[in-house]
Amino acid sequence: MYDTALMLARIQFGFTVSFHIIFPAITIGLASYLAVLEGCWLRSRNPVFKQLYEFWSRIFALNFGMGVVSGVVMAYEFGTNWPEFSRFAGSITGPLLTYEVLTAFFLEAGFLGVMLFGWKRVGDRLHFFATVMVALGTLVSATWILASNSWMQTPAGYEIVDNHVIPTDWMAIIFNPSFPYRLVHMVLAAFLSTALMVAASAAWHLLKGNDTAAIRKMLTMAIGMLVVTAPLQMLAGDVHGLNTLEHQPAKVAAMEGHWRNDEPGAGVPLLLFGWPDNDAETTHFAVGIPRLASLILTHSWDGTFPGLSEFAPDERPNAAAVFWSFRIMVGLGLLMFVLGIWGIWAWLRGQLFHNRTLLRFALLMGPSGLTALLAGWFTTELGRQPWVIYGLMKTADAGSNHSTSTMVFSLVLLVVVYGLVFGTGIRYLLRLISQGPDQNIDTTLSTIRPTSPSDMHPGE
Numbered sequence: 001m002y003d004t005a006l007m008l009a010r011i012q013f014g015f016t017v018s019f020h021i022i023f024p025a026i027t028i029g030l031a032s033y034l035a036v037l038e039g040c041w042l043r044s045r046n047p048v049f050k051q052l053y054e055f056w057s058r059i060f061a062l063n064f065g066m067g068v069v070s071g072v073v074m075a076y077e078f079g080t081n082w083p084e085f086s087r088f089a090g091s092i093t094g095p096l097l098t099y100e101v102l103t104a105f106f107l108e109a110g111f112l113g114v115m116l117f118g119w120k121r122v123g124d125r126l127h128f129f130a131t132v133m134v135a136l137g138t139l140v141s142a143t144w145i146l147a148s149n150s151w152m153q154t155p156a157g158y159e160i161v162d163n164h165v166i167p168t169d170w171m172a173i174i175f176n177p178s179f180p181y182r183l184v185h186m187v188l189a190a191f192l193s194t195a196l197m198v199a200a201s202a203a204w205h206l207l208k209g210n211d212t213a214a215i216r217k218m219l220t221m222a223i224g225m226l227v228v229t230a231p232l233q234m235l236a237g238d239v240h241g242l243n244t245l246e247h248q249p250a251k252v253a254a255m256e257g258h259w260r261n262d263e264p265g266a267g268v269p270l271l272l273f274g275w276p277d278n279d280a281e282t283t284h285f286a287v288g289i290p291r292l293a294s295l296i297l298t299h300s301w302d303g304t305f306p307g308l309s310e311f312a313p314d315e316r317p318n319a320a321a322v323f324w325s326f327r328i329m330v331g332l333g334l335l336m337f338v339l340g341i342w343g344i345w346a347w348l349r350g351q352l353f354h355n356r357t358l359l360r361f362a363l364l365m366g367p368s369g370l371t372a373l374l375a376g377w378f379t380t381e382l383g384r385q386p387w388v389i390y391g392l393m394k395t396a397d398a399g400s401n402h403s404t405s406t407m408v409f410s411l412v413l414l415v416v417v418y419g420l421v422f423g424t425g426i427r428y429l430l431r432l433i434s435q436g437p438d439q440n441i442d443t444t445l446s447t448i449r450p451t452s453p454s455d456m457h458p459g460e
Contacts, residue, residue, distance in 0.1 A: 006399050008407035009081045012414060014381070016073050019418055021377060022370045023067030028142055028187065029194025030060045031135035034115075036221075038128050051214050055437040056198075059429060061116055066425045073414070085388055085398035089165045092158065092173055096148040104141035108134055139187065146186055150179040152389050153380070154247045165392070177247055181240035182380075188233045189376065192336060193369030195225035199339070200366025201433045203359040214437040216353055219362075223347065226340030233333060238296070245297055245305055248390060250315065251383030253308040254322035256293055257283040260307045267291035267302045272327075276319035281309050283323075317385045325378040332372040339365055 034053055041049035078086055086093075114122060114130035122130075157172030158165050167173055199222035205215045245252045253259075257271045259281050269288035276283045294303040308316050339362060346352040388395045 003396075005402050005404045005407045006396060008404065008411055009399050009402065010395065012407065012411045013074070013077055013081065015411070015418075016070070016077065016414065018374055018377070019422065020067065020070040020074065021373065022193075023063050023070055024138070024141070025186075025190040025193050025370065025373055026063050026197065027060065027067050028138045028190035029192075029197075030056060030063065031131075031138045032191065033194055033198070033221075034060060035128075035131050035135040038131050042124060042128055048213050048217050051437045052217060055214075057116060058432055062425065062429050062432065064112075066422060066429075070418070070422065081400055081402070082388075082398050083400055085393065088163065088393055088398070089152075089389055092151060092165055092167050093148050095167075096144055096151070096174070100141055100144035104137045104144065107140060108137035111137070142186060142190075143183060146183045147174045147176070147179055150182045151176050153182070153384060154178040155389055155392055160392075165389075178240075178243055181236065181243045184236045185233070185240050185376070188229055188236055189369070189373045191225060191229050192233060193373055195222045195229065196336065196339075196362075196365050196367075196369040197433075198222040199226070199343075199362045200364075201436075203362035203366075204434070205436050206353055207356065207359050207363065210436055211353060212437070218437075219343075219352065220347065223340060223343035223352070226336060227344050230333065230337040230340050234337070237330075237333070241297060248383065249306045250308065250311045251317060251322065251379075252297065253306055253311070254317045254319040254383055255326040255379060256297075257286065257319060257323045258293070258305075258307045259283065259309045261304045267295075268293040268297075268304055270296065271323075274323070276308075276323050278313075278316065278319055283319075315386060317383045322379055322383045325375045325382065329372045329375040329379060332368045332375070335365060335368060336372075 034057055037049050037053040037056070040046070041053065111130040111133040114127065115134050118127050118130060151173055154177040155165075156176040157167060157169035159168050160166070198218050202215050202219035202222065205211075206219070241252065254276070256268070257274050257276045258268060259276075261268050267290065269290045270292035271283060271286050271288040274283040274286035274288075291301055294300055297303070297305055308319060342358055343352060343362070346355050346358055352358070384390055386394050386396065388398045
């Protein structure tokens with residue numbers, strides 16, 4: 001029954017990571033948004049910026065606390081469910097996570113209190129410095145975590161001695177072949193997720209008749225971020241895809257749903273829809289655009305790349321899961337771009353705050369950033385299978401020999417506890433957002449007492 005227990009261990013870790021990743025993503029985006037708001041307030045002394053800072057800092061504090069708590073469980077899961085992985089690669093992943101604690105954790109911990117409770121206790125510029133340091137800390141945290149995960153995707157700078165990975169070049173380990181692309185892709189995803197959340201909040205209030213200067217500023221800033229960030233994310237995704245094709249061709253084959261690309265000069269179509277079948281080695285009901293996959297992935301009209309049939313059956317990912325998670329991510333990304341362009345067009349025509357169809361669309365798109373982020377993460381992690389460290393260690397060799405009943409019990413317990421704790425937290429967060437900016441907000445933020453900060457894992 002070990003295979004069943006292993007699958008349950010994978011589901012458990014996937015559940016905790018998926019639940020956790022949404023909070024650091026919002027934290028990364030909101031921290032930078034708060035820094036921009038406070039910088040604009042210092043420059044202009046426009047009270048709207050300070051009003052928005054006070055409002056979104058409450059959301060930030062609650063979200064930060066939930067991110068810290070949700071991340072603690074994963075550290076235990078490494079030891080209880082994946083000890084062979086820790087034994088084999090702990091000499092690399094352990095130090096990388098330690099560096100995250102020694103840099104990002106202490107940076108955030110040192111300035112978070114000043115940021116949240118220091119308005120009446122320190123000068124304006126010192127408070128702004130604290131906000132910038134917290135924002136920088138979230139980005140440093142993302143850097144170390146993405147370095148660790150990227151090394152698992154494209155390992156470099158190591159040698160294997162006595163069945164243990166030994167680091168030989170830390171610069172090669174940190175700046176491994178996929179690291180820059182994954183870091184940029186993740187940070188842009190965090191910014192997009194935050195912009196969409198802010199836009200949805202503003203749209204909700206405008207639809208309810210709460211048309212204030214602060215609400216309008218929220219919407220215009222969010223639309224401006226979408227217009228800039230969505231195209232950048234498309235560009236980052238393109239170069240990331242080329243890097244993945246070079247280092248993980250089986251993942252790209254699964255993303256594209258192609259099994260055989262061996263017809264000379266025919267090019268490879270871009271499949272819009274279909275259902276990849278691992279057993280039959282074909283994609284049923286395929287609907288595609290001729291040669292477009294060649295153009296995107298090889299930048300050549302008749303270029304080609306390996307199909308899934310060129311890889312051993314036990315070294316292929318689940319093609320259907322990767323195929324559809326990738327399309328969900330790309331489809332939502334296109335809708336984000338549409339929202340940004342539509343918003344700018346409406347703003348130029350003086351209709352941004354009154355076009356109810358646009359506002360409803362913005363409201364519906366509120367969770368799309370986080371949904372796309374999760375879909376992209378599923379693509380990355382499921383596409384790496386069956387490897388936990390690509391080309392070095394398979395997932396089946398990394399786990400504990402727990403019984404199926406043990407894994408069922410722990411998984412059900414986690415689902416119940418997470419549902420109660422974080423369901424309540426998310427409900428309260430939505431309630432805070434629904435209240436909207438208030439000029440009479442207590443700037444001491446005395447109603448929010450977040451858990452003491454600890455290391456965040458925005459990319460595990």
